[in-house]
Amino acid sequence: MECNGELKEDLHLDLSKYSFWRALRPFSFTVALVICLTGITSAAVSTSFDPLSAILVLTGGLLLQAGVNLINDYADRQQLRQESGNAAHLLALNRVEQNFRVGMGCFLLASAIAFYLVSQVGTGLLWLALIGLIGALGYTLEPINYKRRGLGVVLVFWFMGVLMVAGSYFAVSGELTAQVLCQSLPVSLLTALLLLSNELRDYEADQRDGIDTLSVRIGFAPAVTLYIAAVLLTYLSAVLLWANGALQSFWPLLPSLLCLPAPYRLLRVEAVQRKPLTPLTGRLFLVFGLGYCLALAI
Template sequence: MQSTDKIDIKQALNEKEGFQIWWRLLRPHTLTASFVPVFVGSMLAFTHDSINILLFIAMLVASMLIQAATNMFNEYYDFVRGLDNENSVGIGGTIVRDGIKPKTILTIAFSFFGVALLLGIYICIASSWWIAVIGLVSMIIGYLYTGGPYPIAYTPFGELFSGFLMGTVIIGISYFIQTQTVTATVIWISIPVAIFIGSIMLSNNIRDLDNDKENGRKTIAILLGRKKAVNFLAILFIAAYGFTAIFIIAGMLPLWSIITFLSVKKAIEVIKNFRGKTQPIEMMPAMVATGKTNTIYGSLLGLSLLISSFI
């Protein structure tokens, strides 16, 4: 029989059975971290040239598969290391609450990597084999993020790695496979996106601060403390919007990109929902809002680039 605590946490998180078990395993609120950079990078390329739709789709699917697989490695290794239990929030809960075998999760994760690898081969054939090197390194880091003897996610560098790889690197690759080049402007424009993606990891670590500290992690949130970490998150948001404003004024982004500031309201909601909260379940709305901030900002940025291409 299920314990009372197990039933309560599932009810509190509104977790359902059936297909929802596997959907939660993907941690869908984090998948925007793979969609946004591919969309932005491709739209940047579209402002200078036509776009190969098949390459765009292949890159998008491959990136989302790698992100989903990374989430699964996280689920697996946190369980193996004893970090997750049936009352943990912010996880798929597929192992600790739904009873799916850990080996099954690991098999699915490697299968996703396999499909992403096949898509990567197609992308390389259509563009450059240098992409294979970058893609392979990204996949290895995706595994080492929570796997291996010294998981990156357990250090103060998790936000930096996730922001740089999922933001700057993917935007650069998405632009390169369409244009066969990468410019300094593309790298600069990737910075706000990288910040928002890194912020998703930071908000996750703020929520999990107490449990992570008990299990020996050394994340930025733990080193700063919850209150200062929330303030740091606010500073990151301000920096991202500040860079965006500078890029618009400098002409690196079109005037249409001013629509990205419509996401400010959601960013403010994140900070408000974190302040004064100490329990992980209380901070879930803030965590979800962080992902939505990235989604709204990135989607509007890509849309502004698309609009400017026709004007």
């Protein structure tokens, strides 16, 4: 009876970790929403605006985010296969592979949307979409797996930040400007910050499991310094854009300042108390991001 209880507990833990909804991470969809809205809003203010393209861009961005999330655990399959003699690990392996298939389906749907948009605005968007797709697939898949190489925070800044804002702008307007690349910087920094918060939250576990994220490679204290620097650069870049007329107003960003103290307090606490760091950073991202889109539109 005791063994059965341990098996049930082990089974519950594995299936909980690899369940579809947990793998999907719906809370992270705010990233795709804000990033795509930034490009769409910038295009709506500065050039012609196609509402259908805007809807398709948002849909494609959400599908891309879902795909990235669902394939995120695929790298675990090797370890799960080695331990598949355990019923819990075998079921977890099935969940990982099922989530991977659904994730690839999301990528296919996002690709179909991208090809339609390419037909509307030209092949320039095709290259942006291909680079973005390679970046999304390479996050955890071999042989690239830039998460394992400690490049996740840096490349997410480009792939899920600058590139997605530029792609959204291009898909809606049919052109690309230096100004929109500059306007992408604050939200791109926060996108990287969100991933960095995840690394800091899981620092001890990743170090124990041999997952060489950027935070593990450089150390916890330097990663905390990087977190603070990214926050400061986010607001500094927004101020510079406002001063140069690329941001219409600054006041919509002020409410996001109220979201700063809570995650900051968690940067120096023990691992068990650090769990809310990522959700609180996500709240900062959402409040800043929506305010930023409003500041672009006013």
